[in-house]
Amino acid sequence: MKKLENLDKIVNLCKNRGFIFQGSEIYGGMGNTWDYGPIGVELKNNIKKAWWKMFVQQADNSYGVDAAILMNSRVWDASGHTASFSDPKMDCRNCKTRHRADNLIEEYNKKHGIEDMKVDAMSKEEMYKYIVENQIKCPNCGKCDFTEIKNFNLMFSTKRGVTEDNQDIIYLRPETAQGEFVNFLNVQRSTRAKVPFGIAQIGKAFRNEITPGNFIFRTIEFEQMEHQFFCKEEDGEKYYNEYKQKAWEFATSVGLSAEHLRFKDHDKLAHYAKAACDIQYLFPMGWNELNGIHNRSDWDLSRHQEFSGKSMLYLDPITNEKYVPNDIEYSIGCDRLVLAVLCEAYDEEELEDGETRVVMHFAPHIAPYKVAVLPLQKNLSEKAKEVYKRLQANFMATYDEAGSIGKRYRREDEIGTPYCVTIDFDTLEKGTVTVRDRDTMKQDTIKIDEIEQYLFSRLTK
Ligand code: ATP
Numbered sequence: 001m002k003k004l005e006n007l008d009k010i011v012n013l014c015k016n017r018g019f020i021f022q023g024s025e026i027y028g029g030m031g032n033t034w035d036y037g038p039i040g041v042e043l044k045n046n047i048k049k050a051w052w053k054m055f056v057q058q059a060d061n062s063y064g065v066d067a068a069i070l071m072n073s074r075v076w077d078a079s080g081h082t083a084s085f086s087d088p089k090m091d092c093r094n095c096k097t098r099h100r101a102d103n104l105i106e107e108y109n110k111k112h113g114i115e116d117m118k119v120d121a122m123s124k125e126e127m128y129k130y131i132v133e134n135q136i137k138c139p140n141c142g143k144c145d146f147t148e149i150k151n152f153n154l155m156f157s158t159k160r161g162v163t164e165d166n167q168d169i170i171y172l173r174p175e176t177a178q179g180e181f182v183n184f185l186n187v188q189r190s191t192r193a194k195v196p197f198g199i200a201q202i203g204k205a206f207r208n209e210i211t212p213g214n215f216i217f218r219t220i221e222f223e224q225m226e227h228q229f230f231c232k233e234e235d236g237e238k239y240y241n242e243y244k245q246k247a248w249e250f251a252t253s254v255g256l257s258a259e260h261l262r263f264k265d266h267d268k269l270a271h272y273a274k275a276a277c278d279i280q281y282l283f284p285m286g287w288n289e290l291n292g293i294h295n296r297s298d299w300d301l302s303r304h305q306e307f308s309g310k311s312m313l314y315l316d317p318i319t320n321e322k323y324v325p326n327d328i329e330y331s332i333g334c335d336r337l338v339l340a341v342l343c344e345a346y347d348e349e350e351l352e353d354g355e356t357r358v359v360m361h362f363a364p365h366i367a368p369y370k371v372a373v374l375p376l377q378k379n380l381s382e383k384a385k386e387v388y389k390r391l392q393a394n395f396m397a398t399y400d401e402a403g404s405i406g407k408r409y410r411r412e413d414e415i416g417t418p419y420c421v422t423i424d425f426d427t428l429e430k431g432t433v434t435v436r437d438r439d440t441m442k443q444d445t446i447k448i449d450e451i452e453q454y455l456f457s458r459l460t461k
Pocket residue numbers: 175207209216217218219220221222224289290291292331332333334335336337
């Protein structure tokens with residue numbers, strides 16, 4: 001499996017072909033914000049749909065919610081975010097840039113082939129000592145002259161209230177998970193769900209990251225797809241392993257190759273956690289977290305019980321046992337997954353005529369457009385538009401009549417359209433079209449009436 005060496009080609013392709021643009025670009029941009037364009041929004045929506053299908057639609061016992069981004073501030077006290085949702089920050093005294101100490105160490109270790117160090121288990125003092133002893137340099141100016149490490153809270157705060165003197169600080173949620181926890185009782189009662197059951201959510205989260213970057217890998221505003229699975233304590237390990245498998249299955253189902261994925265256990269567990277691991281993906285900048293799976297015990301529901309005063313006890317209708325359920329959390333960044341999918345799909349292929357084609361080998365069910373309709377010549381456009389209209393009823397379709405057919409195929413390859421339907425003179429005379437496969441570039445001649453069936457059988461996932 002080929003691996004992309006750097007992100008530049010992806011960033012350029014995304015800009016030129018309408019996947020992702022710099023946020024607020026005409027004003028000079030807004031650092032680390034990105035806007036999805038016409039092609040990117042289709043790709044992202046398809047990924048979200050695929051996730052929802054696997055974690056809600058096809059799960060017998062999972063339910064979706066869409067909770068508010070702004071929550072009662074007590075939620076963040078209960079979750080521990082107010083007190084300790086922070087990263088170790090240090091400033092370069094020379095060039096005044098700000099850095100995450102753990103990231104500086106990880107980058108240094110990657111360069112020097114040091115793989116067995118447990119950076120996330122280090123204290124601030126240990127990190128500082130390691131940076132000084134190894135003369136780890138500021139990535140901006142190359143000097144090793146840092147301030148001491150301080151904890152920096154990553155939550156974005158804003159103010160709620162109509163008068164200046166009556167303002168309460170509220171936060172943009174830094175994760176979607178709390179929207180699932182605070183609705184545990186509502187979902188359980190309204191659906192009459194029996195433990196074990198799950199709550200899923202897709203939504204925006206915001207983090208004032210110290211060092212955002214690598215395109216959409218780490219941004220200050222991003223989407224998460226999170227699933228909490230509530231179970232009995234003694235079943236926690238079983239479901240933790242099940243969700244590890246399910247998370248892996250999902251990653252490969254959207255096209256990521258198993259060679260570019262690996263599990264990584266956390267070196268340091270939170271005091272309440274029983275187990276935690278990430279799935280990492282081999283991005284162009286190295287192995288990095290794609291998603292996390294955690295056995296969080298009964299910590300979250302117990303904390304909300306304590307802070308809200310509402311009982312989170314579940315009464316088992318068969319055994320009459322009463323307990324606060326344990327939680328297995330699976331959390332994946334949608335944008336980070338989009339980046340992985342883009343990196344995986346990107347390919348430059350040498351063709352027989354010596355030309356190179358850029359092609360995005362997206363899994364068909366997540367490809368932005370499923371089919372492009374291309375009249376061989378302009379005077380076939382009436383018939384072609386008729387076919388296009390018909391296909392639009394069932395598929396995300398596009399139409400292109402500008403330029404040579406070869407150029408049009410290249411354009412569709414670059415946005416990963418799996419099938420191109422070409423309308424030629426045989427279409428008028430014999431009622432046939434040719435369908436070109438993006439990956440093999442082979443063409444099939446089929447009857448107009450068979451196109452839908454042809455596409456359905458190849459696209460459904
Ligand atoms: P990291 O170690 O990369 O900062 P994390 O361990 O803090 O991530 P979680 O809090 O577990 O991340 O969030 C769950 C998922 O949300 C991550 O696996 C990642 O895919 C995504 N995510 C987290 N922070 C960001 C961000 N700033 N930008 C984009 N995606 C993010």
